[in-house]
Amino acid sequence: MRDDQVLSGAAVRKVYETDAYTVDRNPPLAVVLPETTEEVSAIVQWCRESRVPFTPRGAGTGLSGGAMPALGGIVISTKKLTKLLSTDLENRTMLAQTGIANLRITRMVEGDGLHFAPDPSSQSVSTLGGNIAMNSGGPHTLKYGVTVQHVLGVRMVLSHGEIVQIGGRCGEPPGYDLLSLVVGSEGTLGIVTEAWIVLTPIPEAIQTATACFPSVREASQAVAEIVKSGVLPAALEMMDRAVLDAVQAAFGLEFPSATQAMLLIECDGSPGQSSDDLHQLVEICKKSRAIEVKVARTADERMKLWTARKKGVGALGRIAPTVVTHDGVIPPSKLPEMLEEVYRVAEEHGIAVANIFHAGDGNLHPIFCFDEREPGKVDAVVKAGEEIIRKCIELGGSVTGEHGIGVEKVDFLPLMYDEASMALQGEIRTIFASDDLCNPCKVIPNAKGCIEHKVRWRGVAT
């Protein structure tokens, strides 16, 4: 590797000490920028021989601390693994290196009427490798599924430096379904360097509407009614008043003053089907006491309706210097009860909260806005997050909808699995990564230093 592929020094260590879960930090020794699978393999072999931990990293937008180098060591960045290797338009597949940004894939094929369907709200920067490692979803997951449904195969480097191929351009590999194991493994089973992905036709017609409600309860009841109706929207997203206030201040968007929550609804398919579907869902919103419904008539109007959703998280930076996005999932019918609990917990801990999330999937994202320099605040945020996750489980949901376990939720997995299942998870990790160097302390605490890391950043070993 060339010298310019190795970054070190105080500034670099500071930049790479965290990802978008900014409350947990630890600096790496250095960052390396390989350009090929073989270079990744050589770095991993060096790390193994030198007993140095390594952490794969894409764009660092992960929200559970997955790309944070918990035990220091080397960050292996995919920043320079950005080549498109081949496109097969006839069979709607592509082979690309995994440092490529999600949206760049779509930009390269949209002229051919295709797109990469997984669309995390971070898609302009988050990488294909990060999306694969986190099995990411997005606003259109409701209809199009998560990343695993759009990946046919991967080439990856295991923790001893071996290069393996799992699946391939035709998908459906014989034998055990290792591809499903690797997708969503949060960089703990190795580093994915290349992937064969599925390209999906852009829908013929897209119809979009927003509906404003006088209370969060009424908006979430409308979501439950929509899910019950059997009409499947492509997207069904919710934003509460705190988010709308932030986008109003940032972008001058207007909402009726009585609005406490807004739904964004999108239907797609043939022109007739998508209009009929949207019409039915708008009627449900009206029956659920929506105070204003707007239906986009042009592509520009559609993009305007999406503004609050697309830019809402960024606009929250106006409220407080630190924002931490939580993630949990519940059956959508439980949304009214769950959201009441979110507001109650935030108030009890004295933290401002805003909600912007994939309501149709029941995938919550309470966002805590605070100043981490205030004594006790980080602890309060962590505790409030834990209470919310416990409520998700009580309501029949899960500890994460799409942001993964990372370091943030390592203590929560045992709340969902019994001892035997936890042991199986640990054994699977050991088969892929028999030592504890590959992204340690994520998903399952797998190294002695994990407890020390936790004591260092939280002051407690829970």
Ligand SMILES: Cc1cc2nc3c(=O)[nH]c(=O)nc-3n(C[C@H](O)[C@H](O)[C@H](O)COP(=O)(O)OP(=O)(O)OC[C@H]3O[C@@H](n4cnc5c(N)ncnc54)[C@H](O)[C@@H]3O)c2cc1C
């Ligand atoms: C504003 C904002 C909006 C978001 N919206 C969504 C959303 O709608 N849906 C959603 O699911 N997520 C969302 N996220 C979370 C995040 O963007 C996704 O998890 C994304 O897939 C992470 O990609 P990344 O390239 O930034 O990965 P990173 O954050 O760099 O890494 C994430 C994890 O993947 C591992 N990893 C990265 N690359 C590789 C690789 N090549 N091989 C093996 N492991 C690897 C890392 O070790 C880490 O554990 C959002 C985040 C932000 C900040």
